[in-house]
Amino acid sequence: MFILQQNFSHPAFKEGVASIASVCLGIFAWGLMTGVAMVNSGLSLADALAMTLLVFAGSSQLAVLPLLAVNAPWSVVLATAFCVNLRFVVFSAHLRPYLAHYPRWYRLGASYFTADISYVQFMQRFPTPATNPEEQRVEQAFLAGNSFLNWASWMSGSILGIFLTQYIPIQWGVGFAGILALVGVTCKMINTPQRGLVAVLASIAACLTAAWPLKLNILFAMVVSVFWCLVLERWTRANKPSDKAAVP
Amino acid sequence: MNAFPFDLHLDHLWTILGLTVITVISRGFFVLSNKAWTLPYWLERSLEYAPIAALLAVIAPEVLTRHGQWIHTWLDARWIACLAGVLYYTLLRKQNPSLLGVIVVGMAVYLPLHIWAGA
Numbered sequence: 001m002f003i004l005q006q007n008f009s010h011p012a013f014k015e016g017v018a019s020i021a022s023v024c025l026g027i028f029a030w031g032l033m034t035g036v037a038m039v040n041s042g043l044s045l046a047d048a049l050a051m052t053l054l055v056f057a058g059s060s061q062l063a064v065l066p067l068l069a070v071n072a073p074w075s076v077v078l079a080t081a082f083c084v085n086l087r088f089v090v091f092s093a094h095l096r097p098y099l100a101h102y103p104r105w106y107r108l109g110a111s112y113f114t115a116d117i118s119y120v121q122f123m124q125r126f127p128t129p130a131t132n133p134e135e136q137r138v139e140q141a142f143l144a145g146n147s148f149l150n151w152a153s154w155m156s157g158s159i160l161g162i163f164l165t166q167y168i169p170i171q172w173g174v175g176f177a178g179i180l181a182l183v184g185v186t187c188k189m190i191n192t193p194q195r196g197l198v199a200v201l202a203s204i205a206a207c208l209t210a211a212w213p214l215k216l217n218i219l220f221a222m223v224v225s226v227f228w229c230l231v232l233e234r235w236t237r238a239n240k241p242s243d244k245a246a247v248p
Numbered sequence: 249m250n251a252f253p254f255d256l257h258l259d260h261l262w263t264i265l266g267l268t269v270i271t272v273i274s275r276g277f278f279v280l281s282n283k284a285w286t287l288p289y290w291l292e293r294s295l296e297y298a299p300i301a302a303l304l305a306v307i308a309p310e311v312l313t314r315h316g317q318w319i320h321t322w323l324d325a326r327w328i329a330c331l332a333g334v335l336y337y338t339l340l341r342k343q344n345p346s347l348l349g350v351i352v353v354g355m356a357v358y359l360p361l362h363i364w365a366g367a
């Protein structure tokens with residue numbers, strides 16, 4: 001977490017900042033668009049500001065705006081947000097070994113600030129968790145720096161969007177940079193044919209069920225695509241006995 | 249707009265607090281517990297695929313659907329721009345292309361199509 005001195009005074013903090021610096025304009029644009037969208041959907045300034053500062057999850061904020069506009073029940077709003085956030089649940093399973101030796105408040109704080117791009121860049125920089133305290137400090141400082149610039153770019157964009165709504169030409173669609181950022185990080189993660197397959201399956205499944213309520217199409221697409229990839233994995237392994245010994 | 253720069257009505261205060269809890273819980277789901285545990289084997293294996301599945305389950309409908317339906321027209325700037333970004337990445341794969349490159353190429357295709365061609 002970037003508020004801790006042990007993290008922001010560490011040299012790896014700057015490395016984390018530098019690695020996300022090239023795309024911070026894209027994050028800013030996405031935040032700007034989200035800020036404008038919140039005000040345009042009828043949220044009061046205070047609501048929009050509170051949502052930006054506290055919720056800090058762009059895709060789920062955008063997903064619940066139409067629900068808030070029609071005063072949908074609490075449970076519907078929260079369930080929808082959770083489905084959109086399912087990817088973070090998966091990310092947190094990958095983050096666990098990197099955070100396990102820290103107290104709970106730190107683990108929750110660090111994971112709260114770790115959004116999509118920070119997660120992917122962190123995992124690419126540190127593919128395996130460090131085993132000694134010095135390297136663990138490097139990991140945490142890098143993550144803190146990376147998530148700091150992500151947070152700062154997102155927040156400045158969002159807050160500017162909230163206050164300057166009427167001056168920002170939302171119809172230009174600059175917020176699409178956010179989707180492209182996600183496309184880019186996904187490209188970086190697809191490094192095996194199986195991962196390419198899961199990408200195609202999940203996309204088709206999510207689009208076919210896009211009209212489902214509560215964004216359950218996201219859950220459905222995840223379950224279906226991962227299930228078929230596991231089946232395929234097991235099937236190919238059963239046909240290649242030589243590989244079997246290598247699997248733990 | 250209000251004369252006072254802050255409209256202090258928090259109509260959705262409880263929902264916003266609830267959404268905050270959702271963010272904290274979803275981002276921290278597997279780091280919440282203090283106890284050491286290991287995942288069952290099939291779940292461990294599914295972590296190989298789940299992040300990509302989850303990301304695309306969010307992205308694909310944003311790009312390929314409108315109002316819950318597949319897009320009806322080929323002339324939609326969103327998928328063309330994403331395709332351009334993906335192509336850029338795939339063609340330069342060996343040089344480990346930057347995230348910025350994907351965004352710049354995608355936006356260079358998206359903005360003209362969207363603003364002038366109305367796609």
